[in-house]
Amino acid sequence: MTESTTAEADGFESWLRARVPERGLRPKGAAVLEVLLTQPRRVSYSSAAEAAELAGVNVATVSRTAQTLGFSGWSDLQQELRARFLSSLSAPEVAAAQRTEGDLGAASLRRDLESLAVLTRRLEESQIRTVAEAMARARRILIVAHGSYVAIGTALAHNVRLAGYDATVVHDADLANAVSRIGPDDVLVAISFWRLYQNTVTAAEEAHARGARVFVLSDAASPALVATAEEVLLIPAEGAAFFPSLTPGLAVAQAIVAQLSTVDPKRTRRSIEAAEEQWSRFGLMHRQPRRG
Missing domain, CATH: 3.40.50.10490 (Glucose-6-phosphate isomerase like protein; domain 1)
Structure with missing residues (x-):
């Protein structure tokens, strides 16, 4: 695989579309996928309810779509989406993309606690x-x-x-x-x-x-x-x-x-x-x- 091909495979669209089952998605699931593809910055930091509102569907549809794409639910899909989104940014852009409230030191500790909780659920x-x-x-x-x-x-x-x-x-x-x-x-x-x-x-x-x-x-x-x-x-x-x-x-x-x-x-x-x-x-x- 060439470097350019590898980069394309690592991209949002190729990564997400490769997870869509052969039978495709139902219309509401396709609407969720479209939001993921077109607004990665926003949905990377959105709740399931916010993602549902963007897609014009309910929260259950967002969860089902995440599972259809091979994740246990919205939080796991969002975690990898955000990792891929952040990997496409420079260091200054990463800082700008963060939605951090209050003192950064305390926010860093909270983020680590959240990440460890996600890790405990995800890692087998x-x-x-x-x-x-x-x-x-x-x-x-x-x-x-x-x-x-x-x-x-x-x-x-x-x-x-x-x-x-x-x-x-x-x-x-x-x-x-x-x-x-x-x-x-x-x-x-x-x-x-x-x-x-x-x-x-x-x-x-x-x-x-x-x-x-x-x-x-x-x-x-x-x-x-x-x-x-x-x-x-x-x-x-x-x-x-x-x-x-x-x-x-x-x-x-x-x-x-x-x-x-x-x-x-x-x-x-x-x-x-x-x-x-x-x-x-x-x-x-x-x-x-x-x-x-």
């Missing part, structure tokens, strides 16, 4: 287990992250290593060299939110072509990544200002590692005990734990 436990079990079986784990998302990748890699498994977070110039060594016994975790990094797409494509298992942590199911990934974990990442939130992504990273620690508890315990011993030898901690 089986997805977390699949990623964790794949990591446990992998020869090594390559975690790809860029920009501020390196923070999520670094936290994930650090804790995966503590759990007793070989994990490395890579980005920028190191990425090409790391991907050149990936193989069928490896796992690649691609982490990207808001505007998708091309390097992340390329790494996922190469890893998939080389037989590695690929997993994606993102706020939108980009066709460029879906085509290569075994699982796409959809994670809200909208912030309250210029910056996408890292909080939900970090929460999922923690969930993956928590699950990983249960796959081979003895291995994880040995790894953590060995790390604790080295922390003591290097004198890293201000206070040393009591020896039991």
